[in-house]
Amino acid sequence: MEQKTGTNKKHKGQLGVIWHRFRKNKLAMFGLTLFTLLLLVAMFANVLADYENDAVAQNMKARNQTPSTEHILGTDHYGRDLFARVIFGARISLVLGVLTILISLSVGMIIGALAGYYGGRVDDILMRFMDILMAIPSILLAISIVAALGNGIWNLLMALSVSGVPRFARIVRSSILTVKGQEFVEAAKAYGTTDAGIVFRHVLPNCIGPIIVQATLSMASTILTISSLSFVGLGIPSATPEWGAMLSEAKTVMRYYPHEIIVPGVAIVLSVMGLNLIGDGLRDALDPKLKN
Amino acid sequence: MLRFIGKRLLMMVPVILGISFIIFAIMVLTPGNPAQMKLGENATPEAIAQLEEEMGLNDNFFVRYFRYIGNALRGDFGKSYRTDLPVFDELMSRFPNTLTLAFFGIGLAVVIGVPIGILSAVKQYSIIDTVSLGLALIMTSIPAFWLGLMLMLVFSLKLDLLPAVSDGTWKSFILPSITLAIGTMATLIRMTRSTMLEVIREDYIRTARAKGASEKTIIFRHALRNALLPVVTTIGINFGLQLGGAVICESVFSIQGLGTLMITSVRQKDIPMVMASVLFVALTISVVNLLIDILYTYIDPRVKSQYVKTAR
Numbered sequence: 001m002e003q004k005t006g007t008n009k010k011h012k013g014q015l016g017v018i019w020h021r022f023r024k025n026k027l028a029m030f031g032l033t034l035f036t037l038l039l040l041v042a043m044f045a046n047v048l049a050d051y052e053n054d055a056v057a058q059n060m061k062a063r064n065q066t067p068s069t070e071h072i073l074g075t076d077h078y079g080r081d082l083f084a085r086v087i088f089g090a091r092i093s094l095v096l097g098v099l100t101i102l103i104s105l106s107v108g109m110i111i112g113a114l115a116g117y118y119g120g121r122v123d124d125i126l127m128r129f130m131d132i133l134m135a136i137p138s139i140l141l142a143i144s145i146v147a148a149l150g151n152g153i154w155n156l157l158m159a160l161s162v163s164g165v166p167r168f169a170r171i172v173r174s175s176i177l178t179v180k181g182q183e184f185v186e187a188a189k190a191y192g193t194t195d196a197g198i199v200f201r202h203v204l205p206n207c208i209g210p211i212i213v214q215a216t217l218s219m220a221s222t223i224l225t226i227s228s229l230s231f232v233g234l235g236i237p238s239a240t241p242e243w244g245a246m247l248s249e250a251k252t253v254m255r256y257y258p259h260e261i262i263v264p265g266v267a268i269v270l271s272v273m274g275l276n277l278i279g280d281g282l283r284d285a286l287d288p289k290l291k292n
Numbered sequence: 293m294l295r296f297i298g299k300r301l302l303m304m305v306p307v308i309l310g311i312s313f314i315i316f317a318i319m320v321l322t323p324g325n326p327a328q329m330k331l332g333e334n335a336t337p338e339a340i341a342q343l344e345e346e347m348g349l350n351d352n353f354f355v356r357y358f359r360y361i362g363n364a365l366r367g368d369f370g371k372s373y374r375t376d377l378p379v380f381d382e383l384m385s386r387f388p389n390t391l392t393l394a395f396f397g398i399g400l401a402v403v404i405g406v407p408i409g410i411l412s413a414v415k416q417y418s419i420i421d422t423v424s425l426g427l428a429l430i431m432t433s434i435p436a437f438w439l440g441l442m443l444m445l446v447f448s449l450k451l452d453l454l455p456a457v458s459d460g461t462w463k464s465f466i467l468p469s470i471t472l473a474i475g476t477m478a479t480l481i482r483m484t485r486s487t488m489l490e491v492i493r494e495d496y497i498r499t500a501r502a503k504g505a506s507e508k509t510i511i512f513r514h515a516l517r518n519a520l521l522p523v524v525t526t527i528g529i530n531f532g533l534q535l536g537g538a539v540i541c542e543s544v545f546s547i548q549g550l551g552t553l554m555i556t557s558v559r560q561k562d563i564p565m566v567m568a569s570v571l572f573v574a575l576t577i578s579v580v581n582l583l584i585d586i587l588y589t590y591i592d593p594r595v596k597s598q599y600v601k602t603a604r
Contacts, residue, residue, distance in 0.1 A: 027429075132310035135577070137536030140554075140570050144315055147558040147566045148322040224435050228540045231437050232555050247438060254441060255449045265438040273433035 018209075021285040028281020034274030042090040054084035056239065064257045074259050077249060082263045085241035089267065092242050096157060096226055097219040103161040105215060108168025113199045115169065116176030127173065130166035138163035139225060146234045156235050160225060164218050171214055175207030209286040216279035220272045227268055243268050293589070300585055304578050309361070311574045316357050319567045325349075329561055330373050369568035374560050379568045382553065387572065389458075390549035393541065394534045396465055397472030402527060405477040409484025409523075414511060416489065424481055431478035436537050440471035440544035458547040468545045472537050476530040483526045487519040494518075521592050528584035532577040 022028055041048070059079030067074045073082040115126040133141070138160075145159035176199070179185060188198050227244030229235030236242040238249050243264040250260035327343040328335065344350055348359065363370070369379040412424045444467060448456035455464040491497065492515055500514045539551030546552070550569045557565035 128306075128310070132307060132314060135307055135532075136311055136314070136570070136574055137532050137577070139536040139539060140573060143539070143554060143558060144318050144566060144570050147561070147563070148318045150323075220433075227435055228437055232540060232543045234555065234558055244435075244437075247441065251441060254445055258445055261438070261441050261445070265435070265442070268435050268438065269430070269433050272435070273429065276429070276433055 018282075018285045022281050025281045025284060027277050028285070031274045031277025031281060034270055035278055038090055038094065038271050038274060041087050042094045045087040045091050048087055049081065049084035051084075051088055054081040056080065056241070064253060064260070066257070066259060073263050074257075076246070076260050077253050077257075080241075082246075082260065085246055086243070086263055086267050088241040089243045089246065089264065090271070092236065092240065093223045093226060093268075093271065096153070096160070097222045099157055100160040100164060100222045101215045101219050103157065104164030104218070105168050105211070107161070108165045108170075109172050109204070111165065112169035112172030113176060113203070116173035116180070117195065117199060117203075123173075126169070130169050133163065134166045136163075138221075139228065142225060142229060143234060146229070151234065151237065153236060156226070156229065159229075160222055164222070167214055167218065168211065171207060171210050172204070175210070176203050179203050179206050209282075213279055213283045213286065216275050216282060220275035220279065223268065223272055223275070296589065297582075297586060300582050304582060308575060308578055312361060312364070312571055313357065315567055315570050315574075316360060317353075319563050320353060320356070322563060326373065326563060364568075364571070369571075370564035372557075372565050373562045374557075374565070379564050382565070383550065383568055383572055386549050386553050389547055390535070390538050390542065390551060390573075391576070392465065393468055393472060393538050393547065393549060394531065396469035397534050397538070397541075398476060398527065398531055400469050400473035401476035401480055401530070404473070405480030406484050406523060409481045410488055410511070410516065412481065412485045413488030413492065421485075425485075428478040428481040431474045434474060436471050436475060437540045437544050439474055440467065440541055443467045443470060444544070456545070458545050464545070468541050468547060471544065472534060472541045475537065476527075476534060479526055479530060480523065484519065484523050487522045488515060491515045491519045517591070521588070524584060524587060524591060528581050531580045531584075535573050535577060 022032075045051075057080070059075070061079065063075065063079045064077060065071055065075040065079075071081050071083065073086065075081055076085065111126050111130065115123040141163045142156075142159040145162060146155060149155035149158065179202070185198060185202055188202050193201070226235055227242070227247070230238075230242050230244030231248045233248065236245050238245040246264040247261055250257070250264070254261045325340070325344070327340045327347060327349060331339055331343060348356060351359075360370075367380050369383070371377060372379055372382065375382075408424045408427075412421045415421055444456045447454045447467060454466055455461070456467075458464045458468070497510060497514055500510045505514070538549065539554060541547075542549040542551035543555055550573060554566060554569045556562075557569065
């Protein structure tokens with residue numbers, strides 16, 4: 001991949017420099033475009049189609065139709081409009097993805113901050129626990145949690161969040177360790193700032209870059225996991241327009257109506273690819289080694 | 293060497309205990325009474341109470357955990373709630389399928405991914421490089437189960453070349469292995485490429501060139517061996533992901549492995565089965581990581597000498 005670097009970084013803030021470098025990376029911009037498109041489609045899904053009538057209600061007269069002017073992506077086995085289902089699916093994937101990241105980020109942040117800031121015993125116990133969580137493949141962990149709690153969106157959310165926690169905890173911990181001894185932290189302490197104040201106001205802003213990169217990449221893998229779990233029937237119930245659930249239903253008729261498995265699959269590939277490209281691009285843009 | 297292996301084996305113990313503890317805790321916290329589940333809806337309270345006593349459900353959490361571990365060490369993972377047969381037997385009958393799939397998957401990923409990565413690095417910025425990086429990008433973004441469906445659609449349902457559903461023959465392993473290999477292959481292409489690029493710029497490569505070694509010797513004797521270490525690490529890490537992915541992949545191709553067992557057991561709330569199969573997979577991953585660590589010492593003499601020093 002080409003790494004053109006910004007030359008005129010004068011009169012620009014740090015964010016400006018990062019944005020400048022990100023913008024020069026064509027693949028990253030392509031990813032950003034894909035993601036923006038996904039975001040827009042998810043936001044205006046209810047303008048483009050009607051949830052009840054197009055995406056959920058079964059219409060036995062219009063089963064398994066191939067793409068036409070009336071149904072631009074065709075219809076599924078139950079006569080539901082595939083375009084409507086895919087765009088409402090985008091909403092589900094995005095909302096679940098964002099919520100998962102927010103939960104695992106907040107929990108990971110607290111654990112990482114405690115471990116890094118207090119060190120010693122606390123650090124040992126918390127980080128060993130994180131190591132063990134990381135040793136279980138996330139899909140297995142998610143399956144175990146779904147097995148225990150049962151199906152449903154909230155349980156799925158919980159199952160997905162748990163496996164994301166250790167990654168964020170590690171990032172926060174390591175950045176706390178690097179800034180802990182620095183003068184500005186000492187100064188803040190001398191001013192009487194509380195421990196929590198130091199962590200949130202002085203330490204976290206220093207690791208926001210790696211956190212955003214990790215969040216983007218985690219969201220890509222979360223979208224994959226959601227659809228995989230729904231596909232095997234352990235995630236979102238199949239009547240809901242979720243991409244994996246759609247594929248699970250379409251599997252039975254794919255021999256005769258291949259468009260029914262192609263449409264949701266392409267939706268997953270494009271959104272995951274968009275997020276991966278943004279993540280990679282941000283990592284390059286934030287890398288101090290590539291500066292100047 | 294034996295001491296190294298011994299030490300690594302000892303290090304595995306707390307990890308496995310930790311994993312089993314977490315999985316056990318998740319399963320015990322499951323709402324619902326196992327005795328009730330086993331006996332069904334119409335059981336009398338007396339029968340449930342008696343079975344609870346027999347199953348030791350009234351004991352303290354830690355007592356139960358250590359009893360479970362103690363039994364597990366003897367190969368007793370309890371009985372399935374559904375069939376009342378020993379869980380271990382069912383696991384052993386399905387385990388070979390999962391393992392075969394995972395090994396084929398990783399093998400394929402290495403055999404294709406590493407050479408592409410090398411080629412990509414050697415011919416940096418060429419058309420080959422661009423194409424293989426593009427491929428790697430697409431491969432990381434494709435959900436394995438969807439790729440499986442597409443392959444099945446093309447090669448089984450349309451062209452009728454390969455079986456769509458597993459029948460135990462080697463032919464029926466081809467599509468699932470490709471499905472499983474793609475993700476790791478993408479990682480390997482990127483990883484091999486970037487480590488090769490780093491190594492190629494090292495001084496010893498320039499020295500090799502200066503003394504007139506052929507390009508082939510430089511790449512395979514000098515560069516590849518040094519670039520291999522991070523690649524081997526990646527293979528080790530990805531083996532865990534492979535086994536996780538196998539769970540989903542098995543259900544696409546209806547392979548009778550641990551994954552399909554796990555999924556049906558979750559649906560039927562067969563807790564001992566779920567727990568044992570997750571533990572089994574975690575254990576396999578730990579063993580594979582141990583093997584990778586041992587492999588290190590053969591690839592990189594530095595690792596071995598490092599260890600020998602600390603051992604004394």
